[in-house]
Amino acid sequence: MQTEFLFAGFGGQGVMFAGQVLAYAAMDNGKQVTWIPSYGPEMRGGTANCTVVIADEEIGSPLVNHPPAILVMNLPSLEKYEPLVKPGGVLVVNASMVDREVQRKDITWVSLPCNEMAEEAGDKRMANIVALGALLELLPAQTLKDIEVALKAHMPGRHKHLLPKNVEAMKRGAEYAKKHARKAK
């Protein structure tokens, strides 16, 4: 059993960290896991992305061309990755930075205003965590509780006080996805 996730957005939107949190949660659950960044010049200002593979056995390739779960935080990432979602897979879109709907009919998707929802939950920097909550609602590879435990264990000390807000942000993302997701046809 193996599942692959791709997180994409602008540098600074927290896509690398969102992927790491998921990777930590999977590791803490005894899974095999890889986290690999795209580390081209695009890390500085352009689009950034990372791929997380979670598996029960030794992981081969850390990259796949059609991940079953993709999270995009901005329009360039949606343009690039919408066509790549595995048919029947899931796509989470940060509507705060994207002004169009998802075109694919063969995937389950949700578009949610992560920036505003994060701000309502207490800190606009948590847009990535709102989106991660939505992603895990659509593809429950790890539970929200697992993520909470991973956040607690691996968040830098200076950010630990933000843990309750992050948990709240994640829950709001998951609830939104539960209500508003469009199912694959």
Place this chain on the structure above:
Amino acid sequence: MAREMWKGNEAIAEAAVRAGVEAYFGYPITPQNEVLEYLSRRMPELGRAFVQAESEPAAINMVYGAACTGARVMTSSSSPGISLMMEGLSYIAGTEVPMVLVNVMRGGPGLGNIAPSQGDYNQICKGGGHGDYHPIVLAPASIQEAVDLMPVAFDLAHKYLNICCILIDGSIGQMMEPVILPEMQPVVRKEYDWAVSGAKGRKRHVLSSIYLDVPTEEKVNLRLLGRWREAQANEIRFKEYFLEDAEYIVIGFGTAGRIALSAVRAARALGIKVGLFRPISVNPFPYKRVEELCKQAQSILVVEMNTGQMLKDVETAVRTRVPIRFYGRLGGVMPFPDEFVHEIQEMIKNPGKPEDDPADLWYQRMMAR
């Protein structure tokens, strides 16, 4: 021992510390910067030597000097930086002193790019520096394997008084995986009768790679060859997957090897009896084992992130016993498993003849795409 998430470069650095590295000299270059960055903090913490040199040639010559004391010493760099170190590496080989080199390969030639590549296989395995010398080269495919090989690399360097290289690419350097790090070993300075350790009360030790007396230089070369032959006999390492009943065999090292594992699993799911052979010691290369595999293989697929550099070693082992197919991606392109699955299927459909030139046929296919 705890399973912890580590970035490849940092894990390698910490594993070197635990293997008892006493001195590190280096110069920054992407995608291996984190080795340097990590050790710049960690080494002084332990009272060990860390120097960021003014250039790669300076760094490798500092390594050369420190290696003459018999201490565990290392450097790390990436492709263009390794090229700059070649003179020093040849001098180290010629002086018969031990060192560990970590090479995090990137796309080339020239300045190239910072994406993962395997284009420096020949450079590191077949020379690069001048003269008849053979570094021991280990090519891990995961962070766990890399950290497990760090203490081995120091042991081999000191056992054979040779350069031992850990050869990885930027993807292993940059990715994160859970690893169990090796135990912390105490720093032990071996008592060598050649080491420069302060000559008070004894005859001076002179270490050099200069032998103006030609017959003496020939003897030195034979001594190097003798140690290399011992390494060839004793230091073969590889990993095999699904080979028991395999009729087709994929061979790849490092990252191409681990991508091939995904491809082999996918092909198995399609009912194809295919297995994977992943050399870990790429120098010395496991020629004998590859030769044995020809008995069970109908054909062999070699995959690399270069134009077929290891392919030549596979061909040396296979000779023309079975057909070989080659597939390579270049310049920093990381292949997807699907590409390898396609190649496995094509190989079965059209196995070709044992005397075909796989690199030539691959080039024709690449140009026709």
